[in-house]
Amino acid sequence: MNxxxxxxxxxxxxxxxxxxxxxxxxxxIALLERSYRFSELRREIGRVSEKMLAQTLQTLERDGLVxxxxxxxxxxxxxxxxxxxxREAAExxxxxxxxxxxxxxxxxxxxxxxxxxxx
Amino acid sequence: MNxxxxxxxxxxxxxxxxxxxxxxxxxxIALLERSYRFSELRREIGRVSEKMLAQTLQTLERDGLVxxxxxxxxxxxxxxxxxxxxREAAExxxxxxxxxxxxxxxxxxxxxxxxxxxx
DNA sequence: CGGTATCCTCCCTGATACTG
DNA sequence: CAGTATCAGGGAGGATACCG
Numbered sequence: 416m417n418x419x420x421x422x423x424x425x426x427x428x429x430x431x432x433x434x435x436x437x438x439x440x441x442x443x444i445a446l447l448e449r450s451y452r453f454s455e456l457r458r459e460i461g462r463v464s465e466k467m468l469a470q471t472l473q474t475l476e477r478d479g480l481v482x483x484x485x486x487x488x489x490x491x492x493x494x495x496x497x498x499x500x501x502r503e504a505a506e507x508x509x510x511x512x513x514x515x516x517x518x519x520x521x522x523x524x525x526x527x528x529x530x531x532x533x534x
Numbered sequence: 535m536n537x538x539x540x541x542x543x544x545x546x547x548x549x550x551x552x553x554x555x556x557x558x559x560x561x562x563i564a565l566l567e568r569s570y571r572f573s574e575l576r577r578e579i580g581r582v583s584e585k586m587l588a589q590t591l592q593t594l595e596r597d598g599l600v601x602x603x604x605x606x607x608x609x610x611x612x613x614x615x616x617x618x619x620x621r622e623a624a625e626x627x628x629x630x631x632x633x634x635x636x637x638x639x640x641x642x643x644x645x646x647x648x649x650x651x652x653x
Numbered sequence: 654c655g656g657t658a659t660c661c662t663c664c665c666t667g668a669t670a671c672t673g
Numbered sequence: 674c675a676g677t678a679t680c681a682g683g684g685a686g687g688a689t690a691c692c693g
Contacts, residue, residue: 424556426638426642427631427634427635427638428556428559430634430637430638430641431554431559431630431631431634432554432556434630435550435551435554435630437543437547437551437686440547440550452654452655453654453655453656454654454655464686464687464688465655465656465657466656466657466658466686466687466688467685467686467687469655469656469657470686476648477644477645477648477649478641478644478645479640479641479643479644479645479647479648480641480644485655489654489693490654490655491654491655491656491693492654492655493654493655493656500637500640500641500644503633503637504633504637507629507630507633508630510626510629511550511553511554511626511627511630512546512550514622514623514626515546515549515550516546518549518619518622518623519545519546519549521598521619522549522597522598522599522619523545524598525596525597525598525599525619526596526597526598528598529595529596529598530596571674571675572674572675572676573674573675583666583667583668584675584676584677585666585667585668585676585677585678586665586666586667588675588676588677604675608673608674609674609675610673610674610675610676611674611675612674612675612676
């Protein structure tokens with residue numbers, strides 16, 4: 416998630432890194448559909464470690480994009496959903512993801528052409 | 535730019551990482567305005583090493599987003615501009631950057647509130 | 654179930670030096 | 674001017690173990 420915040424850079428970049436990070440992207444897009452419990456979201460995303468998902472969700476929660484609802488029951492139940500702010504962000508990333516999907520073929524053609532001139 | 539491509543992940547994610555990477559974002563947004571020479575772009579972006587800018591531009595060129603025009607003159611002159619595909623990508627990132635700018639205050643309020651409950 | 658704590662590895666980044 | 678080569682450091686991310 417590139418959450419190191421040591422170097423001097425504009426604060427906007429940090430927010431962009433949070434929402435466009437590998438797991439941030441997938442979490443936001445999934446949550447656009449409906450709310451998820453922690454493990455449920457983990458299965459939905461697939462191949463994400465507990466540590467990284469927890470870290471990602473915490474960062475997004477701190478930025479005010481994700482709402483965390485921890486119910487005081489045994490066993491613990493925690494639901495994650497998007498805030499209004501998070502929904503805006505998620506729609507932007509989804510659009511970017513969709514653009515990437517639409518243009519993927521063109522990108523791969525470009526890569527093949529680029530590689531051909533150098534092989 | 536997270537250009538390591540070792541792990542198995544969907545190819546779309548790689549393109550997203552290229553366009554949303556730290557220097558990728560800044561390069562695309564700058565090139566949306568006009569074409570730039572290498573050093574000119576370096577000064578415009580600021581604080582980017584030659585290595586990282588070259589690496590970033592190569593990746594974007596390979597993906598078919600940036601056009602590289604190397605003129606056979608002494609001293610070398612290389613102009614970079616956006617392709618049609620790159621312009622589409624750049625507009626998306628610019629939109630995301632603008633959203634971040636617009637909502638930055640809200641994000642910082644959320645962070646302050648989040649931190650307050652834990653301090 | 655929903656996390657934290659710890660360790661460890663890889664590779665991204667930047668600095669420096671060199672080249673055509 | 675526009676890069677490439679090389680090296681060093683540090684942080685992101687995963688594996689594992691443990692906890693409330």
